[in-house]
Amino acid sequence: MKSSVFFLSFVFAAASPSFSAAELKTVDDFRSAAAKANAVLTIPNWEQSPKAVEAMMNGAIAKANKGLDQIGSQDLKAVTFKNTVVALDDLTYQAGLAANKAVIIKETNTNPEMRAAGENTIKIFQDWAVSIDYREDVYKAIKAFADTHPKLSGEDEKLLNETLRDYRRAGLDLPPDQRKEVEQLRKELSKLGTDFDTNIVKANAPVIFTKADLDGLPESFFASPGVRTGDDAYTVLANVTWQFNTVEENAKNEATRKQLYVIRDTLAKEANVPVLNQMLALRNKIALRLGYKSWDDYQTEVKMAKTGANAGKYISDLVTGIQPKFESEVAELQKLKAADTNDPNAKIEVWDWRYYANQRDKQKYAVDKEALRAFFPFQNVLDGMFNIYQSIFGLKFEKIAASYKWIDDLQLFMVTDSATGEPLGMFYLDMFPREGKFNHFAQFEIIGGKLLPDGKYQRPTVALLCNFSPPTADKPSLMTHQEVETLFHEFGHALHSIVTRAKYGRFAGTHVPGDFIEAPSQMLQNWVWEKKVLDTFAADYRDPSKKIPAEIIKKMNDESFSQLIRARPSFHISAT
Ligand SMILES: [Zn+2]
Incomplete structure (x- = not known):
């Protein structure tokens, strides 16, 4: 029922000098140990052309649809845990593997056509993932199994409960016309979410500065590949996190910090503000149709917070608790800016705090982060x-x-x-x-x-x-x-x-x-x-x-x- 959850993370490095590919083990060297543990290891088979990416996704969806047909067409008197709820987990998992690969291709491939193919197939998958919630035949089979009041425990019980909860959240308890509307709205929302992310990834924001504009930055920055782009021209990519942070922490010139901050903070603004407005309206509509007071109640139901009110209280308690410390820290940075600019009324702006916190740290804690x-x-x-x-x-x-x-x-x-x-x-x-x-x-x-x-x-x-x-x-x-x-x-x-x-x-x-x-x-x-x-x-x-x-x-x-x-x-x- 749930499409995959994707996460991101981490690092990597200069060539490691001690190995050549020939000396490395392969996954096959681990297969017998895996077999002993009754486990399977899989290196994905990576598609090499946009056509192959599309074929992968179409094949995965066709196979999953067959599985759905099987669940939905069975005799409702013969339903079991395995041929309903587990079968659904099996087939959504398998289809999700294709979506996971498409995401990696979209986010990493060096060929823009491959990235576009990844992006298109993700949209196809998300559409499909929403539509499986509305397979009434499948829902009926699962409901028929739930109505047998099976004695389940642990992970099995959780699987049944959450599967039923997802159907309710998809609107399957609603009359047919309202259910259809919720389905349509969810599909639109899912598409807009992908567009929003893609617009940010696509946003390339080069900003050209002179060396004087970037006074205060370490020499290592100027020597980084692609930064020096002319006689006295240095190109900073506002969309590249490490470049942005280095400038915000070190540039003495407030105009430079401000310019880069505003550009980064408005990446893809033209494209994304309308998308965001549409998303907010859709979210509200969906929540109300499903009988929730608001989107935050709908969203937190499946989280540990459980309700929007709990989540709101957590945040406001946190803000109240840290407010005095926040104010004293801003006051400390404000003093530094006042001294630096000879303006006793200087205010710490949102593009200032990284710079003055860095100055404060250098003075007070004598920690030179660049060093x-x-x-x-x-x-x-x-x-x-x-x-x-x-x-x-x-x-x-x-x-x-x-x-x-x-x-x-x-x-x-x-x-x-x-x-x-x-x-x-x-x-x-x-x-x-x-x-x-x-x-x-x-x-x-x-x-x-x-x-x-x-x-x-x-x-x-x-x-x-x-x-x-x-x-x-x-x-x-x-x-x-x-x-x-x-x-x-x-x-x-x-x-x-x-x-x-x-x-x-x-x-x-x-x-x-x-x-x-x-x-x-x-x-x-x-x-x-x-x-x-x-x-x-x-x-x-x-x-x-x-x-x-x-x-x-x-x-x-x-x-x-x-x-x-x-x-x-x-x-x-x-x-x-
Ligand atoms: Zn994290």
């Missing part, structure tokens, strides 16, 4: 993070050969249980920005966990798509501490997906209520604030005997504690 990058070369951070997660969870990560790579420096890893040798799943790393690629940091499920109809367990395959500062001609990729935290966070989502044991696709891995999904990653990202942990991998790339001094880490922690205004660059796309 700290030297301690975080990408490959060392990645290896260090792997060591930490491997030891905490008793896992082993091994780089393996990828039969197809959408970019040269794509990496594929196998995760195994280090105690038993059981393979648990795989993850791809696609870590640096490029034109047309998804421009945030996130984890995407490609193959979710699921107990297959033949009794074997399908282990997951996921991808982390990130946009870390790329290497330059003379330096490796050097990360900010915040990027390191993002990597730990996003990789937490990957592990959440991979270690799953859930029987059903709709509960596996990160398929949890939206207000729980961040919890594992938010806990795991805290490792990067501990000296003991940082010392295991953070070292000056020019002289690895140099670790981050204890007093700096203490100051970083004090600073973190003092700051409420902190950008957390982690994003999730939910396509439910």
Whole structure:
């Protein structure tokens, strides 16, 4: 019933020098261990032409429709848990695999025609995913099974309850004409949501500055590929997160900060404001038709918050609690701006806080974030993070050969249980920005966990798509501490997906209520604030005997504690 939930996350690195593809194991080397655990490992078969992408989706939908026909046409006296609710989970899971692949193609392919094919097929899938909710024959079969009042427990009981809940939320309890209207509205909303995201991804926002405009930025920025585009012309891409952050944190000139901020904050505005207005109107209509007071009640019913009022109270309690701290922090930054501009009435604007917080940190905590990058070369951070997660969870990560790579420096890893040798799943790393690629940091499920109809367990395959500062001609990729935290966070989502044991696709891995999904990653990202942990991998790339001094880490922690205004660059796309 539910279309897939997609997530995003994470990093990757300079070529690792010690392996050639020939020396790497392949997925086949893990098959016998998987078979022993009654598990299946799958590297997706990646389509290579727009036609093939379309054929993949059409085939997947045709197969799923056959499955729906089978559920819907059976004798209502012979219905069982397996031939109704489980059969529905099986077929939506299978169709979802095609949608997951289409999303990866849309977000990563270097060929714009392939990205367009991915995007088109996602729209086709979303339309179909909405329409299956309205298969009355299927609903009748499931309802007939529910009416037998089966004694179910645990995950089975949850599957039946939530399947019925989804039908109610789709309007199946309503009279036919109203049901038809809700179906139409949901399809329109789903299409608009895809358009909204696509418009942002497509928005390319180059802004040309002189060196004087960018006074205050580190030399490493000017040397980054693609930045210097003329004699005294430097092109900053407002849509590229790391470039935006570097300018906002370091540019002395307020006009520069403001210009870039406004451009980034209005990316795709022309196209998206009308889309957003239509979406709001549609959401409200849908909620009212289904008998909810508002869209927020409709949305929170399936979350831990349960009601819009609970969610609203949580937010307003949070705001009340942090308001005094927020005000004192703004006052502190305001003083710095007043001194800097010789204007006692200077106000901290939304494009100012990153810059003055950075100045404040440099003065008060003496933490030079740019200088700290030297301690975080990408490959060392990645290896260090792997060591930490491997030891905490008793896992082993091994780089393996990828039969197809959408970019040269794509990496594929196998995760195994280090105690038993059981393979648990795989993850791809696609870590640096490029034109047309998804421009945030996130984890995407490609193959979710699921107990297959033949009794074997399908282990997951996921991808982390990130946009870390790329290497330059003379330096490796050097990360900010915040990027390191993002990597730990996003990789937490990957592990959440991979270690799953859930029987059903709709509960596996990160398929949890939206207000729980961040919890594992938010806990795991805290490792990067501990000296003991940082010392295991953070070292000056020019002289690895140099670790981050204890007093700096203490100051970083004090600073973190003092700051409420902190950008957390982690994003999730939910396509439910
Ligand atoms: Zn997250």
